[in-house]
Amino acid sequence: MGYVPELDKHGSGGTGVHFELVEQSPDLNRRSRRDVERHQQRVREAIRGNLPEIISREDVITSDGQKLVKVPIRGLELPRFRFDPHEGEQAGQGDEGTRGQGGTGSGQTRPGTVLGRSGDGAAGSGKEAGQQPGVDYYEAEITVDELVDLAFEDLRLPELQDKGKQTLKAPVVQFTTLRRTGPQANLDKRRTLIEAYKRGAREGLPGWQIDPTQDARYRSWEMTQEPQRNAVVFAMRDVSGSMGELEAYLCRTFYTWMTRFLRRTYTGVDVVFITCHTEAKVVEEEEFFHVGSSGGTRMASAYELALSLIQQRYAPSDWNIYPFLFSDGYNWGDQDCVELVRRFLAVSNLVGYGEIANYGYWSGQSADADTAWAPLGRAYADAFAKERRFVMVRVADKDDVWPALRQFMGRRHEEFVA
Amino acid sequence: MNAADQAEIRRSIDAFVEVAMTLGLQPPDVRFEIVPVEALYELAAYHFPERFAHWTHGAMYYRQKTRYDFGLEKIYELVLNTDPCLAYLLDTNSLVEHKLVIAHVLGHADFFRRNVYFRETDRHMDQAAARHAQIVQGFEDEYGVERVEETLDAALALSFHVDPTVVGFREKTPAEYERERLRPAPAPSTPYDDLWYLSKQPAAPPSRPKRIPPEPERDLLTFLATYSPVLEDWQRALLYMVREEWLYFYPNMRTKIMNEGYASFWHERILENASLSPDEHVLFRRLHVGVISSGQRYSLNPYAVGYRIWRDIERRWEHPEDEETWYGQRFRREGGGGLAKVFAVAADHRDSEFIREFLTEKLVEELDLYVYGFEGDRKRQKGAWTVEDEPWERVRDVLVDEETSLGVPSIAAVDGDYRNHGELLLVHDAASNRHPLDQDYAKRTLALVHRLWGKPVSLETVVAGKKLAVSVGG
Numbered sequence: 001m002g003y004v005p006e007l008d009k010h011g012s013g014g015t016g017v018h019f020e021l022v023e024q025s026p027d028l029n030r031r032s033r034r035d036v037e038r039h040q041q042r043v044r045e046a047i048r049g050n051l052p053e054i055i056s057r058e059d060v061i062t063s064d065g066q067k068l069v070k071v072p073i074r075g076l077e078l079p080r081f082r083f084d085p086h087e088g089e090q091a092g093q094g095d096e097g098t099r100g101q102g103g104t105g106s107g108q109t110r111p112g113t114v115l116g117r118s119g120d121g122a123a124g125s126g127k128e129a130g131q132q133p134g135v136d137y138y139e140a141e142i143t144v145d146e147l148v149d150l151a152f153e154d155l156r157l158p159e160l161q162d163k164g165k166q167t168l169k170a171p172v173v174q175f176t177t178l179r180r181t182g183p184q185a186n187l188d189k190r191r192t193l194i195e196a197y198k199r200g201a202r203e204g205l206p207g208w209q210i211d212p213t214q215d216a217r218y219r220s221w222e223m224t225q226e227p228q229r230n231a232v233v234f235a236m237r238d239v240s241g242s243m244g245e246l247e248a249y250l251c252r253t254f255y256t257w258m259t260r261f262l263r264r265t266y267t268g269v270d271v272v273f274i275t276c277h278t279e280a281k282v283v284e285e286e287e288f289f290h291v292g293s294s295g296g297t298r299m300a301s302a303y304e305l306a307l308s309l310i311q312q313r314y315a316p317s318d319w320n321i322y323p324f325l326f327s328d329g330y331n332w333g334d335q336d337c338v339e340l341v342r343r344f345l346a347v348s349n350l351v352g353y354g355e356i357a358n359y360g361y362w363s364g365q366s367a368d369a370d371t372a373w374a375p376l377g378r379a380y381a382d383a384f385a386k387e388r389r390f391v392m393v394r395v396a397d398k399d400d401v402w403p404a405l406r407q408f409m410g411r412r413h414e415e416f417v418a
Numbered sequence: 419m420n421a422a423d424q425a426e427i428r429r430s431i432d433a434f435v436e437v438a439m440t441l442g443l444q445p446p447d448v449r450f451e452i453v454p455v456e457a458l459y460e461l462a463a464y465h466f467p468e469r470f471a472h473w474t475h476g477a478m479y480y481r482q483k484t485r486y487d488f489g490l491e492k493i494y495e496l497v498l499n500t501d502p503c504l505a506y507l508l509d510t511n512s513l514v515e516h517k518l519v520i521a522h523v524l525g526h527a528d529f530f531r532r533n534v535y536f537r538e539t540d541r542h543m544d545q546a547a548a549r550h551a552q553i554v555q556g557f558e559d560e561y562g563v564e565r566v567e568e569t570l571d572a573a574l575a576l577s578f579h580v581d582p583t584v585v586g587f588r589e590k591t592p593a594e595y596e597r598e599r600l601r602p603a604p605a606p607s608t609p610y611d612d613l614w615y616l617s618k619q620p621a622a623p624p625s626r627p628k629r630i631p632p633e634p635e636r637d638l639l640t641f642l643a644t645y646s647p648v649l650e651d652w653q654r655a656l657l658y659m660v661r662e663e664w665l666y667f668y669p670n671m672r673t674k675i676m677n678e679g680y681a682s683f684w685h686e687r688i689l690e691n692a693s694l695s696p697d698e699h700v701l702f703r704r705l706h707v708g709v710i711s712s713g714q715r716y717s718l719n720p721y722a723v724g725y726r727i728w729r730d731i732e733r734r735w736e737h738p739e740d741e742e743t744w745y746g747q748r749f750r751r752e753g754g755g756g757l758a759k760v761f762a763v764a765a766d767h768r769d770s771e772f773i774r775e776f777l778t779e780k781l782v783e784e785l786d787l788y789v790y791g792f793e794g795d796r797k798r799q800k801g802a803w804t805v806e807d808e809p810w811e812r813v814r815d816v817l818v819d820e821e822t823s824l825g826v827p828s829i830a831a832v833d834g835d836y837r838n839h840g841e842l843l844l845v846h847d848a849a850s851n852r853h854p855l856d857q858d859y860a861k862r863t864l865a866l867v868h869r870l871w872g873k874p875v876s877l878e879t880v881v882a883g884k885k886l887a888v889s890v891g892g
Contacts, residue, residue: 118801
């Protein structure tokens with residue numbers, strides 16, 4: 001009676017179940033290493049692709065140095081033809097979390113139970129977001145330092161000159177010469193091949209015959225002293241009453257990344273933080289980013305303070321000077337500022353002006369608000385239209401910070417070089 | 419692991435095999451290996467002891483290993499359908515965990531040999547995979563890691579697109595298609611001609627124009643490897659290798675719920691009949707409940723669903739007097755056929771059929787299965803995944819649908835000379851799929867197809883009743 005299964009017998013006939021105990025020790029040279037590394041490299045590429053979004057994330061701005069930040073990235077998995085996960089019904093099975101909802105207390109998940117949410121900010125915790133159907137979500141962990149490297153690897157402080165020769169000199173290793181002996185890691189394969197080829201030609205040998213004792217060439221280095229490049233950045237910021245929360249945040253984002261960039265790229269960089277409403281004052285970095293808004297606006301006082309500092313401490317012959325001002329562009333005495341910027345241009349490498357565009361605040365001329373500068377910006381635009389060492393950028397929301405940074409740090413430099 | 423534990427495990431294997439055979443299982447040879455965490459997670463990511471290098475394996479390893487390191491998830495065991503079956507046990511398992519896992523493996527091994535969908539499986543795929551790994555490495559040396567990766571990316575993206583209906587059947591070769599084209603079968607003048615062979619040979623109808631492919635081809639990897647005008651031979655070889663390995667995985671995907679449920683059903687049964695100490699029994703019960711308890715919210719727990727269905731099948735065929743048909747009559751089948759039915763179903767079902775036939779209203783309730791959908795702004799993917807109020811039949815049908823398509827849209831290569839320009843036309847058979855295509859993913863995948871085809875590639879689908887075409891490379 002019953003069903004007698006006909007088993008598909010492969011290989012050995014009888015059921016002799018073998019048990020083999022292999023005690024493997026964790027191998028340091030696991031084959032997965034290369035593939036894991038390649039995966040990490042792709043993560044890095046994806047981070048680079050998402051930089052404009054990532055750099056204005058609040059947790060990224062407020063963390064520092066070696067601290068790990070979590071960065072969400074999408075588009076990392078291999079694409080495939082698939083159904084739209086947001087259309088139609090799918091089957092699921094309740095867990096502890098879903099049964100609790102609706103207060104039934106029974107073992108059933110009730111209709112209407114929300115399994116999870118997605119969208120801006122809703123997919124807060126990575127675990128939750130990663131579970132949802134069809135979400136190609138990867139939370140990469142990266143330190144702020146690494147992020148800075150990724151963000152700025154192709155940027156340089158513009159128009160840097162070798163000033164300040166009398167100041168500290170830094171030892172620099174440079175590969176300059178070739179030797180016949182050396183560590184294998186420094187083998188110059190190209191030169192070795194050329195030497196082998198030349199020797200072959202000399203001795204009338206056909207083809208390539210490399211004799212390591214005769215042909216090997218190793219790169220060798222010299223220690224040289226390079227003058228340390230000095231630069232001072234005047235980070236000036238409008239903290240008047242017209243600067244709202246968003247403006248402060250944008251300004252903060254910008255300067256945070258600028259200082260990170262400078263500190264990481266050049267050792268000899270001074271950053272002077274100046275806040276200004278009607279009175280300008282030099283403040284600590286910490287304070288610069290945290291002051292609240294108050295009072296009226298007279299940006300000329302910030303410029304005046306910076307200029308007096310240049311006279312006292314930062315002689316233009318020794319220092320590369322970069323004044324940057326961030327303001328919403330509503331200011332008393334625009335022409336004063338224009339004159340002061342002229343004085344700056346005489347002593348600075350580059351003068352920057354960043355305008356925080358706040359369309360809602362100034363509703364009167366909304367028609368062309370997208371393109372129009374605020375009064376201070378307009379005064380600058382008129383006065384310095386042809387001055388290539390004066391850079392103006394507009395920042396309206398988080399996404400503009402990244403292009404603005406690149407405009408200050410990157411594009412100008414190329415123009416100067418060309 | 420100390421010698422006493424080793425001896426104990428060895429004893430358990432012998433004892434469990436004994437019990438399993440008495441219960442009617444016929445597992446083939448199994449080679450057990452105890453491996454450290456890194457090795458087990460590598461196996462889980464690569465699926466074979468040796469497999470070609472690709473970053474997707476690295477990503478999988480990294481994700482699973484990280485989850486293990488954080489204590490979120492643990493893989494106890496891994497078993498391959500090879501000859502002999504290769505079973506890998508995690509060396510940090512406790513003794514009871516080892517025992518449960520060994521019994522579980524015996525269930526899997528029996529299922530591999532019993533189920534018809536594994537009949538065509540190449541049981542030496544581990545060796546084939548190792549060979550492929552060497553070949554791929556050779557290609558990397560010769561053509562560069564980057565070019566190999568580019569080709570593999572595209573091949574793996576399409577790996578699901580083998581025509582499932584031809585698995586196990588030999589496909590026609592282009593030459594055979596060509597013969598058919600030149601000498602088509604005579605058309606019958608009545609439906610019964612072919613039965614009686616009475617009619618004279620009618621004049622040959624005009625032969626069909628030559629087409630590439632001769633018939634719509636759902637096996638995209640084979641199609642591209644055969645007809646792509648730009649691929650080099652080594653790239654075609656890569657496509658065939660990916661396809662061959664995928665054919666090994668396909669039956670596993672089609673029987674996941676049955677297979678995991680079957681193994682859970684049997685590990686319980688075997689351990690119940692093995693002489694465990696009372697302490698061990700408590701530990702084993704606790705583990706067992708952990709395996710078969712909860713769902714995964716957005717998807718189901720194949721162990722839990724499969725296990726409950728198998729138990730239900732056994733009960734209903736062992737004691738048919740306990741239940742009535744929906745029209746209130748007694749079942750006519752005799753009792754006492756529980757395990758025989760289990761073996762019979764294990765032999766010739768796959769998940770979609772298993773669910774359609776044996777998932778009952780009571781089971782849907784007990785397992786807390788439901789259907790859910792996305793409510794909110796679909797374009798911006800902002801909203802909530804919400805459980806819907808649907809009758810249990812709907813839950814079953816959605817599940818059957820998912821297990822039938824396996825999440826892979828039916829897409830066929832239809833015209834390799836599209837627009838008379840050597841372009842490629844793919845067509846999505848929207849009528850046979852309940853869900854529309856994910857257009858963003860389709861576009862990105864199409865870019866990879868374009869990489870393999872060289873000329874512009876188009877995909878036709880139907881969205882909300884309207885024909886829609888996506889093109890890349892035009």
